[in-house]
């Protein structure tokens with residue numbers, strides 16, 4: 281296995297505002313109440329923080345001044361001076377309790393909002409994946425979907441819930457504190473504002489760094505999940521070839537590359553705060569110098585000075601948070617951009633606006649001059665070149681021919697896994713593209729060489745896709761598929777779980793479960809893709825008999841490499857290089873002495889399938 285390549289940095293840029301608008305439209309606007317409540321609570325908590333500090337000035341001045349008689353308290357009412365010692369702390373406690381409640385409420389709402397949104401994104405991504413064209417899924421590693429669903433979606437959550445709410449809160453605190461500072465001393469506040477351009481420069485610089493790091497980390501997370509999945513899928517080959525250490529080295533390279541990006545991202549998040557601290561503390565120094573000078577001239581009270589400094593500290597803290605959060609927002613934007621690219625790909629296999637339904641019942645299939653070209657990242661691969669064939673209800677046609685000739689491709693055009701690129705395929709005279717995908721696929725059963733089973737019970741696997749089939753129907757299907765006896769011999773019978781991809785069953789057992797599934801589906805079109813080729817003789821005989829029962833009355837297209845399994849077909853199509861090279865019954869094709877006869881002769885070397893003397897000489901003599 282190869283180590284996925286390091287990413288090349290794409291220069292493509294997209295303006296931020298359409299992205300933000302879309303995040304609002306598609307996600308945040310669905311949770312408007314929660315979102316605005318969060319913002320309101322954040323603003324309230326921010327306001328209370330500023331109020332607490334604003335309260336410092338009159339409190340200190342009240343407490344540190346000798347009073348005679350009742351004094352006005354916060355301009356609201358008059359109190360006896362000896363009560364001030366109780367009243368001032370009581371107001372501070374009351375304000376801080378309200379502030380803490382607001383912050384706790386905000387955190388609880390943000391958590392629900394954030395995880396709600398990440399869930400929405402994950403559901404959408406999965407839905408896109410499961411509806412995507414097979415061609416796209418084949419051309420993209422499944423690991424990239426996994427990393428998008430698990431990693432990118434969380435970056436967006438962090439940015440657009442916690443990020444936005446905390447950002448707004450800190451921005452509000454900053455503005456509130458600056459206004460409060462302005463009331464205390466305008467000149468000092470102007471000095472503070474001088475630091476703003478420097479801080480925004482820092483934000484931009486670190487934002488750019490973290491965007492770049494996030495992009496790299498996302499690509500490497502994708503590479504890592506692809507590498508992990510590939511190693512698990514290919515574990516037998518890896519062990520057989522003693523490649524464990526080599527694969528550990530390959531995956532370690534990806535992990536190291538990912539780590540470098542993740543560390544760079546974490547660094548820019550961590551360094552943005554301290555960098556803005558330098559500016560903040562320089563301002564504090566300037567303010568202290570100026571305030572000390574003002575105080576020495578008697579222009580500033582102790583209370584004003586203390587409150588101003590406390591506010592300045594809070595402003596510095598908010599500024600630090602803002603620079604930190606700006607990097608979180610940058611990462612979220614980068615992730616959102618990637619997610620939207622994935623969400624925006626529309627499947628090419630689509631239905632007409634008003635598709636027709638293919639009703640359940642006998643189906644005649646016709647291929648009319650069918651051409652097909654695979655689109656791959658490395659260019660088009662012409663595969664079928666003018667295929668004509670037909671199959672009527674109750675008929676079995678067999679596709680045989682050299683490897684790579686196009687047999688499997690012919691089968692995958694029927695359920696519209698791919699669409700023809702020329703000519704047409706009809707079912708009862710209707711072009712497949714005019715039919716609803718649901719009704720078309722409902723009329724087709726597919727049994728492949730390696731049938732896929734879900735990690736569920738045997739009963740659930742047989743019933744997959746059917747709505748509430750009765751237990752009797754499942755057992756009847758299993759009996760018809762010669763599977764009932766082995767199922768009953770399993771520890772939990774029909775309730776036995778089959779393991780990942782049916783790993784706890786033998787190839788022949790999996791095959792018979794798949795045939796039982798097809799029996800239960802009872803579809804008029806049956807596609808068999810080398811359904812018996814992986815089996816030993818005993819299993820093959822059982823499966824073959826089951827298949828023959830299944831084929832009865834249906835329009836069957838069968839691919840077989842072993843010509844012994846196609847002898848009874850009504851017609852055999854020999855597919856070579858994307859064309860129908862020959863067509864006829866077994867006897868007629870053998871008598872013709874062409875490609876089929878040659879294939880039959882070759883196979884008779886492994887075991888006399890056909891009487892050798894029945895075959896004409898290759899030279900035609």
Ligand SMILES: Nc1ncnc2c1ncn2[C@@H]1O[C@H](COP(=O)(O)OP(=O)(O)OP(=O)(O)O)[C@@H](O)[C@H]1O
Pocket residue numbers: 418654655656661663681682683684685686687688689690
């Ligand atoms: N998903 C794909 N993308 C690109 N090319 C493909 C794809 N699937 C098959 N092909 C190419 O199309 C050609 C026909 O493949 P197909 O699997 O239909 O042949 P086949 O006759 O079924 O072969 P075999 O008997 O070996 O299974 C081959 O050249 C193959 O490389």
